[in-house]
Amino acid sequence: MKKREIKFSLVFRDMWQSAGKYVPTVDQLTRVAPAIIEMGCFARVETNGGGFEQVNLLFGENPNKAVREWTKPFHEAGIQTHMLDRALNGLRMSPVPDDVRQLFYQVKQAQGTDIARTFCGLNDVRNIAPSIKYAKEAGMISQAALSITHSPIHTVEYYTKMALELIDLGADEICIKDMAGIGRPYSLGQIVKNIKDKHPNIPIQYHSHAGPGFSVASILEVCNAGCDYIDVGMEPLSWGTGHADLLTVQAMLKDAGYIVPEINMEAYMKVRSMVQEFMDDWLGLYISPKNRLMNSLLIGPGLPGGMMGSLMADLDKNLESINKGKQKNNQPLMTQDQLLIKLFDEVAYVWPRVGYPPLVTPFSQYVKNLAMMNVMQMEKGKARWSMIADDIWDMILGKAGRLPGELAPEIIEKAKAEGREFFTGDPQKNYPDALDKYRKLMNEKQWETGEDDEELFEYAMHPAQYEAFRSGKAKVEFLADVAKRKAEQAKESQPAPAPAAAPTAMALPTTPQIMTVDVNGQAYKVTVAFGDSNNASAASTPTAPATPAAAPAAAAPGAGEEVLSPLEGKFFLTKDTSETPLKVGDTVKEGDILCYVEAMKTYNAVRSECSGTVTAILLNPGDAVSEDDLIMTIQ
Incomplete structure (x- = not known):
């Protein structure tokens, strides 16, 4: 007798997020959609969510347009679309006001997203409960996720209890979100069996990353236990930090007697070819070759596949920062592998001491960032x-939800020494409604709130990124970054010249060059630097005719104590609209927050080391900054 049917979901969004920091453009997405449909084997496709919309903004595309156009062909073909959302954090790394969360589901349903896969990075059911309610009220299917990790706390009983609570709250489906692929196959099968024993009609979808090597065994176990949907990837973005490949999973389940869809291989090859084309175009610039490798070392730190993609892309910057200090002190330089092992070891030290938060966005980043900062500082x-970022403190103090484990005494003592208070109430209460504020700001700027209030939602969800998108600054900086990376890649691929040879026609410039890019009909001149030039950051100025850009608060250093950036990232005077930006002439006290450096997806507060008056602010919000760059002066 044949076994039951197993359906497949292509996690197209996560394929890219797990590989690197970017996703295809809307034109590329709409080109590949018909071929994905033609494959004939997918009941579902993950089209948006997570970092998807921030990335659209980053390279100057409207994410609302992208979601509407990208989901449309799947709807017409009868394929369900699903998105990933972060419960209290919505689509971003930090908590979201309640009214913004409610609008979130209304907008996404109107744009064509069928299923909201909601997870809390702390597995705090209180954070998921409103999302279940809002998704269902908006007409979406609510799929509540268990964030799987492996620790003395995260047992079969722990996850079974959580799943049953979510179903009692109204969740239509359960996702086993094995974001690091470190769930042990047998235990995952037991979790699925326990859920199905109580609720045989609740659909269960399994999501796993391939990195540590358990995923294929886990897929077979969860299917044997009653799982209904399996998330899969496909070449050239399967395996490694990504997901098990469709072809492998289909062949394995077919052999086990399950009813699985056939694959149109001609269409498969079309999609495979297009994805490679997108990578060759420019997306490959942000994908570390090491992300294609599976690595059992990932069993130890348990870091998720999606985060490993961005980690490997960022690691070079962290390594450069460490080695700058070593060069100054005439110490041997560190290699990337040495840094990676130190980081993994530090994650193993940090994780239990900050209460075993499940290693999923944003808390995987927080644990990794905390470990990386510890390594860099030591x-x-x-x-x-x-150096602990404010967002990480919020996690430690309970403002983002209840930690599964106990904090180490050294962390509690540090919090008390800094006068920080622990919070045990409902996390949402810390983040008051904000839509009226953003609606007022849009009216003042004469910006339309958009169809179904989607532009209002986007601004409220991603304020800094949305402003950079609307001004054109984001696209200018992105195009300059692509140009710089392509030039460096070309330089690395050139054979070394003979010792006395004259420069060839292909030799790259050694000084910053000017290029012109077009942003919504506005021409911008962009300075692109190559190699190790001191001018490595890209600057941009509009050509005539142009809308005048905001001038820096001060054009040159003022008198007094210098405030240096503690790390590389982007400079911001505030992290949200609830704060008042500092300006020249303001007085500050020792310990006051002056500004932030956004790095590794967190806002790191820069505090004053003296009292006095701000005499200069050398950067504009959103400007790139390197470690030890002068950012302001205080006298």
Whole structure:
């Protein structure tokens, strides 16, 4: 007798997020959609969510247009679309006001998204409960996720209890979100069996990354236990930090007697070819070759596939920062592999001491960032825990939800020494409604709130990124970054010239060059630097005719104490509209927050080391900044 049917979902969004930091453009997405449909084997496709919309904004595309156009062909073909959302954090790394969360589901349903896959990075059911309610009220299917990790706390019983609570709250489906692929196959099968024993009609979807090597065994176990849908990837973005390949999963389940869809291989090859074309175009610039590899070392730190994609892309910057300090002190330089092992070891040290948060966005980034900051500070001779971002403190203090485990005494003592208070109430209460504020700001700027209030939602969800998108600044900086990366890639691929040879026609410039890019009909001149030039950051100025750009608060350093950036990232005077930006002439006290450096997806507060008056602010919000760059002066 044949076994039951297993359906497949192509996690197209996560294929890209797990590989690197970017996703295809809307034109590329709409080109590949018909071929995905033609494959004939997918009941569902993951089209948006997570970092998808921030990335659209980053390279100057309207994410609302992207979602509407990208989901449309799947709807017409009868294929369900699903998105990933982060419960209290919506689509971003930090908590979202309640009214913005409610609008979120209304907008996404109107844009064509069928299923909201909601997870809380702390597995705090209180954070998921409103999302279940809002998704169902908006007409979406609510799929509540268990964020799988492996620790003494995260047992079969723990996850079974959580799943049953979510179903009692109204969840239509359950997702087993094995974001790091470290769930042990047998245990995952037991979780699925326990859920199906109580609720045989609740659909269960399994999502796993391939990195540590458990995923194919886990897929077979969960299917044997009653799982209904399996998330899959496909070449050239399967395996490694991505997902098990469709062809492998289909062949395995067919052999086990399950009813699985056939695959149109001609269409498969079309999609495979297009994805490679997109990578060759420019997306490959953001994908580390190491992300294609599976690595059992990932069993230890348990870091998720999606985060490993961005981690490998960012690691070079962290390594450069560490090695700058080593060069100054005449110490041997560190290699990337050495840094990676130090980071993994530090994650293993940090994780239990901050209460075993499941290693999923944003808390995987918080644990990794905290570990990375500890490594960087200790390599520079400073103390462990000497730099903890405010978002990470919010996690530690309970403002983002209840931690599964206990905090280490050293963390509790540090919090008390800094006068920080722990929070045990409903996390949503910390983040008051904000739509009226953003609606007012849009009216003042004469910006339309958009169809179904989608532009209002986008602004409220991603304020800084949305402003950079609307101004054209985001696209200018992105195009300059692509040009710089392509030039560096070309330089690396050139054979070394003979010792006395004259420069060839292909030789790249050694000084910054000017290129012109077009943003919504506005021409911008962009300075692109190559190699190790001191002018490595790209600057842009509009050509005539042009809308005048905002001038820096001060054009040159003022008198007084210098404030240096503690790390590389992007400079912001505030992290949201609830804060008042500092300006020249303001007085500050020692310990006051002056500004933020956004790096590794968190806002790192820069505090004043003296009291006095701000005499200069050298950067505009959103400007790139390197470690030890002068950002302001105080006298």
